[in-house]
Amino acid sequence: MGTEVEKLPGVRRKKTGSKIKQDKATIVFNIIGYTLLALISIICLVPFWLIVAGSFTDELEIISEGFKLFPSTISFEAYRSVFSTPEQIYRAYGVTIGVTVAGSLLGLFLTSMAGYALSRKDFLYRNSLSFFIYFTTLFSGGLIPWYIMMTKYLGLKDSYWALILPPLLSAWNIILMRSFMKSIPESIVESAKIDGAGDFLIYRKLILPLSTPGLATIGLFLALGYWNDWFNANMFITTGDKYPLQFLLYKILSSAAVLQTNNGSYLAANVVPPTETLKMAVAVVVTGPVVLLYPFVQRYFVKGLTVGAVKG
Numbered sequence: 001m002g003t004e005v006e007k008l009p010g011v012r013r014k015k016t017g018s019k020i021k022q023d024k025a026t027i028v029f030n031i032i033g034y035t036l037l038a039l040i041s042i043i044c045l046v047p048f049w050l051i052v053a054g055s056f057t058d059e060l061e062i063i064s065e066g067f068k069l070f071p072s073t074i075s076f077e078a079y080r081s082v083f084s085t086p087e088q089i090y091r092a093y094g095v096t097i098g099v100t101v102a103g104s105l106l107g108l109f110l111t112s113m114a115g116y117a118l119s120r121k122d123f124l125y126r127n128s129l130s131f132f133i134y135f136t137t138l139f140s141g142g143l144i145p146w147y148i149m150m151t152k153y154l155g156l157k158d159s160y161w162a163l164i165l166p167p168l169l170s171a172w173n174i175i176l177m178r179s180f181m182k183s184i185p186e187s188i189v190e191s192a193k194i195d196g197a198g199d200f201l202i203y204r205k206l207i208l209p210l211s212t213p214g215l216a217t218i219g220l221f222l223a224l225g226y227w228n229d230w231f232n233a234n235m236f237i238t239t240g241d242k243y244p245l246q247f248l249l250y251k252i253l254s255s256a257a258v259l260q261t262n263n264g265s266y267l268a269a270n271v272v273p274p275t276e277t278l279k280m281a282v283a284v285v286v287t288g289p290v291v292l293l294y295p296f297v298q299r300y301f302v303k304g305l306t307v308g309a310v311k312g
Helices: 024-055 059-065 079-082 086-119 128-137 143-153 171-182 186-194 199-210 211-229 231-236 245-268 274-310
Strands: 005-008 009-014
Touching: 005 199, 009 245, 024 128, 024 274, 059 171, 059 274, 079 245, 079 274, 086 128, 086 171, 086 211, 086 245, 186 199, 199 211, 211 274, 231 245, 245 274
Parallel strands: none
Antiparallel strands: 005 009
16 A cells, blocks of 8 residues: 555545654644643642641741741651641541441432433422522521521530531532433433333432443532531530540641740740641641542542533
8 A cells, every 4th residue: 555644634644554743833732731731730730749848847947937838847846746646647537437438428429410310301209309409509597597407406516526517518419410311312221111120220320330420520529518517526526535636636727826826935935835746747637539539530529520410
């Protein structure tokens, strides 16, 4: 055949099995695009690196020179303060991990069931229920009635259920899951019904495996919500052994601020309570597991959001 060349927009391909050759415009576009993406990535990473570097900086250096990307003196005083009672930190980690796992799994189960029911065209009241779910995003009962219901009528004061139930279901998550499940062809459900499968069997055997990107997206939302939640613990939890990580670190920061305010005049001139570096160390301790987990679910996260948005 010789070296006949097939011309495509921006690409030249030889039929002799050689590599694809790109023209100059495509090469220049790729260079500019990759350069801009690299710069944006660096800009996004700089604040996180500043937090990490600040957590290892001496408190006096931050007070005199401010935060720097590369500290002159390495200090572990902030982490010593955070882990001054390691058993308390480990217990709080255990509470947070347990609540996050239990709440995310239960929330995924309920959200996916609600999304599947609302995505079915043969469900008679799906439009009315969708309206009521959407209505909750506009109006709420208020903080005081919610607190009375949780403590007086449900009896969830100082209970782990007070950490699990409030973030369990979200109208946004249900709408997103419904939009994603509507993209699944109805012929799959109809063929399963012809074979004699029931609704729950179709949901468990067909819909859930096909909804993996959507489930990963909702699961990430739920997990981040449970992991970062401290308000519910502040409202309902009174026993120190039941403190989640976020609320425990919040109390540590509050104690450090009180120490600096009340006892600053009694400390030596070269002794400064680690308040600024403590904030950075707390941020590292809290976000570390999330940063390590996110790369494994990123591809599902992006796909679930884009499919739900296009089909919704």
